[in-house]
Amino acid sequence: MSQEHVVARTIFTPFNVVTGIILAIGGILTIMRFTMGLGAVTNLSHYNPWGIWIGFDLLVGVALAAGGYVTSAAVYIFGMKKYHSAVRPAILTGFLGYALVVVALHYDLGKPWRLPYPFIVSQGTTSILFEVGACVALYLTVLFLEFSSAPLEWLGFRRTRNLVVKLTIVLTIFGVVLSTLHQSSLGALFLIAPSKLHPLWYSPYLPFYFFVSSVVAGLSMVIFENTLTHRYLNHKMDEEHKTGADPLALGFGKAAALVLAGYFSIKVIGIANGNHWNLLNTPYGYWFLVELLGFVALPAFLYAVGVRDKNINLIRYTAAWTVLGIVINRLNVSLIAFNWHLPSSERYFPSFIEIGVTLFIVTLGVVIFRFIVTRMPILYQHPEYEGH
Amino acid sequence: MSITRRKFLGWIGAAGAGTLVGKRAGAAANRHFTGHPDSMGVLYDNTLCIGCRRCEAGCNAVNNLPAPNRPFDDLAVMDTPRRTTAYEYMVMNRYDSDSAPAGPFFRRIGCNHCLEPACASSCFVSAYTKAETGAVTYDPSVCVGCRYCMIACPFEIPAYEYDKALDPSISKCHMCHHRIVEGLLPGCVEACPVEALTFGKREALIRIARKRIQTRPDRYVDHIYGEHEMGGSNWLYLSAVPFREMGMREDLGVVSAPQLTHGALSAVPIVVGLWPVLLTGVYAMSRRKDKIAETEKADAVKEALDRASAEAETRLADALAKAESEKQKAIEKAVKSALEEAAEKAGTDSAETTSEEES
Numbered sequence: 001m002s003q004e005h006v007v008a009r010t011i012f013t014p015f016n017v018v019t020g021i022i023l024a025i026g027g028i029l030t031i032m033r034f035t036m037g038l039g040a041v042t043n044l045s046h047y048n049p050w051g052i053w054i055g056f057d058l059l060v061g062v063a064l065a066a067g068g069y070v071t072s073a074a075v076y077i078f079g080m081k082k083y084h085s086a087v088r089p090a091i092l093t094g095f096l097g098y099a100l101v102v103v104a105l106h107y108d109l110g111k112p113w114r115l116p117y118p119f120i121v122s123q124g125t126t127s128i129l130f131e132v133g134a135c136v137a138l139y140l141t142v143l144f145l146e147f148s149s150a151p152l153e154w155l156g157f158r159r160t161r162n163l164v165v166k167l168t169i170v171l172t173i174f175g176v177v178l179s180t181l182h183q184s185s186l187g188a189l190f191l192i193a194p195s196k197l198h199p200l201w202y203s204p205y206l207p208f209y210f211f212v213s214s215v216v217a218g219l220s221m222v223i224f225e226n227t228l229t230h231r232y233l234n235h236k237m238d239e240e241h242k243t244g245a246d247p248l249a250l251g252f253g254k255a256a257a258l259v260l261a262g263y264f265s266i267k268v269i270g271i272a273n274g275n276h277w278n279l280l281n282t283p284y285g286y287w288f289l290v291e292l293l294g295f296v297a298l299p300a301f302l303y304a305v306g307v308r309d310k311n312i313n314l315i316r317y318t319a320a321w322t323v324l325g326i327v328i329n330r331l332n333v334s335l336i337a338f339n340w341h342l343p344s345s346e347r348y349f350p351s352f353i354e355i356g357v358t359l360f361i362v363t364l365g366v367v368i369f370r371f372i373v374t375r376m377p378i379l380y381q382h383p384e385y386e387g388h
Numbered sequence: 389m390s391i392t393r394r395k396f397l398g399w400i401g402a403a404g405a406g407t408l409v410g411k412r413a414g415a416a417a418n419r420h421f422t423g424h425p426d427s428m429g430v431l432y433d434n435t436l437c438i439g440c441r442r443c444e445a446g447c448n449a450v451n452n453l454p455a456p457n458r459p460f461d462d463l464a465v466m467d468t469p470r471r472t473t474a475y476e477y478m479v480m481n482r483y484d485s486d487s488a489p490a491g492p493f494f495r496r497i498g499c500n501h502c503l504e505p506a507c508a509s510s511c512f513v514s515a516y517t518k519a520e521t522g523a524v525t526y527d528p529s530v531c532v533g534c535r536y537c538m539i540a541c542p543f544e545i546p547a548y549e550y551d552k553a554l555d556p557s558i559s560k561c562h563m564c565h566h567r568i569v570e571g572l573l574p575g576c577v578e579a580c581p582v583e584a585l586t587f588g589k590r591e592a593l594i595r596i597a598r599k600r601i602q603t604r605p606d607r608y609v610d611h612i613y614g615e616h617e618m619g620g621s622n623w624l625y626l627s628a629v630p631f632r633e634m635g636m637r638e639d640l641g642v643v644s645a646p647q648l649t650h651g652a653l654s655a656v657p658i659v660v661g662l663w664p665v666l667l668t669g670v671y672a673m674s675r676r677k678d679k680i681a682e683t684e685k686a687d688a689v690k691e692a693l694d695r696a697s698a699e700a701e702t703r704l705a706d707a708l709a710k711a712e713s714e715k716q717k718a719i720e721k722a723v724k725s726a727l728e729e730a731a732e733k734a735g736t737d738s739a740e741t742t743s744e745e746e747s
Contacts, residue, residue: 039550049535079674110533188652
């Protein structure tokens with residue numbers, strides 16, 4: 001007993017040491033970024049104005065945070081109440097994901113303190129980026145409100161909490177509208193550059209691809225994250241969360257199989273629409289096929305098999321694989337197949353500092369997630385609010 | 389009234405066909421934007437250019453740009469291809485040609501001042517303005533530094549002050565807008581010693597360019613670069629060699645940048661208008677489904693209970709009846725057996741009496 005007590009109190013757990021080091025390095029890199037400028041810390045160039053801080057932190061971050069709107073829509077709008085226990089963790093991940101996207105954006109922007117300028121100083125409404133900015137700002141607010149019921153229960157503000165809970169349906173619908181808009185418009189960002197993005201990835205359907213794949217990303221992320229919390233935070237879960245995991249994997253896996261199959265179809269229609277079949281037999285074409293067959297068709301099939309055989313483990317591995325596929329897709333569109341016409345000497349590869357900052361922001365997300373989950377009623381129902 | 393049926397139908401038909409043809413043609417014509425009327429431009433003719441880099445020097449001087457590492461009269465700078473940078477609004481590149489016509493050939497790289505600029509369309513703070521002079525100007529006082537304009541520009545022109553930590557801006561040629569409004573020539577045009585650069589109204593420049601091609605078809609490629617590329621631009625180019633041989637893209641198409649995104653942007657109101665209605669409908673349906681399921685469940689439970697209690701009652705009644713009848717039977721049986729016993733006893737008694745009497 002006393003032994004346990006000592007172990008529990010030491011702050012030098014492996015997790016804390018590793019994250020502590022990453023956060024400390026991240027702090028140093030942050031100072032470097034804001035004193036030396038983007039040129040000194042990144043490999044960005046006039047040809048390659050966007051690097052992994054946009055390609056990964058923004059595009060992948062937003063796609064993987066889609067679990068929030070997907071889960072809350074499934075439970076509150078489509079009435080799939082049996083997945084209710086998945087809503088709060090998904091909303092929390094969504095909220096943290098978007099919050100960190102905004103944090104990461106501050107590193108990338110030249111003058112981050114002007115972030116509100118598009119709304120209050122000079123509105124560039126013809127820009128897809130304006131749509132992205134407006135929707136992300138509004139959706140972050142929606143996610144904050146959706147998430148706020150947990151800290152309000154934790155803090156004991158019963159009346160405010162009940163008010164927030166009453167807004168659930170309105171917030172969920174608002175969240176789906178905003179997510180539809182900005183998930184798709186992240187793809188639409190690249191519509192303006194047909195001469196720079198490889199024709200296999202460039203398509204007038206880009207907004208649809210990004211929206212549909214965000215649903216896949218959301219479903220897979222919820223399964224994946226559920227697996228992780230079960231392994232590492234099992235002691236924080238109540239019975240509903242523990243027993244809800246397998247039906248959740250089956251239900252969301254089934255949905256993911258269907259949506260992935262649809263996504264595969266519209267991707268193929270995209271090639272047909274542009275008549276780019278001949279490009280498949282080129283190096284970029286092979287890479288495109290790796291993405292299309294290995295990370296869209298294969299997981300669609302594996303999800304389907306997993307659901308048919310009730311093979312929860314297969315579904316969970318497939319979820320992780322699909323998440324990786326979404327990462328690859330977003331990096332393809334924004335970095336790998338972007339500027340494909342340039343000679344290799346002008347192509348972009350991230351610097352160590354860029355990778356370090358990205359790692360720092362992801363770690364920050366994990367630490368904050370852990371902090372909140374170990375304190376607030378996320379993986380269990382607050383005893384005073386059960387059944388509400 | 390002398391309108392015959394035939395005449396009447398004829399009129400109707402003509403009116404219908406008229407609206408169909410006339411309106412369509414008109415609508416299509418109105419969609420084609422050809423730039424601000426009387427906007428200015430520059431024509432660069434590389435058959436006249438001697439590659440002296442004085443345009444670069446002129447640009448540097450009028451825009452107060454920092455002095456370059458190597459002086460402008462050092463022509464060896466052009467041995468390696470360059471592009472616009474944060475401190476070079478325009479550069480001249482040299483391309484050596486092996487085949488006829490004999491080179492070297494020069495190419496100006498700088499903002500083409502599109503009629504419908506991608507940078508202006510992509511900027512989420514409207515930092516770019518397409519001025520009536522034809523110049524595309526940039527206002528650093530609102531720029532957030534997102535660099536989406538650099539993604540959007542098909543000519544890869546906007547450059548960024550990556551070396552500045554706190555107040556970086558975009559750099560690009562602004563066609564010396566401030567000089568044009570004062571009646572002066574752009575810095576590069578003024579510095580050109582051989583009139584390889586001609587400043588004038590875009591319409592006039594196109595006429596001049598056509599005339600040059602017509603007069604010396606052997607000398608020019610039969611194309612005015614910038615007349616239609618990405619919807620057209622205020623800078624126009626004439627060349628002795630195909631443009632692609634100097635790295636100028638010939639696959640950009642004639643669709644202007646704003647048209648590439650206008651479909652996606654016009655989907656916004658549709659999503660905002662339709663999604664809430666559809667989702668509320670779905671919510672109402674799932675609520676109704678739940679409600680119906682609940683009432684059905686309650687009804688089923690009630691029915692089951694009713695049936696169970698009714699069954700129990702009948703079973704009880706049956707049991708009671710059975711018990712009653714059994715009881716009755718038992719009584720009857722008991723009575724019967726008692727009677728029989730009594731009768732038997734009576735029989736024996738009389739027999740005894742008889743035998744007593746006999747004995």
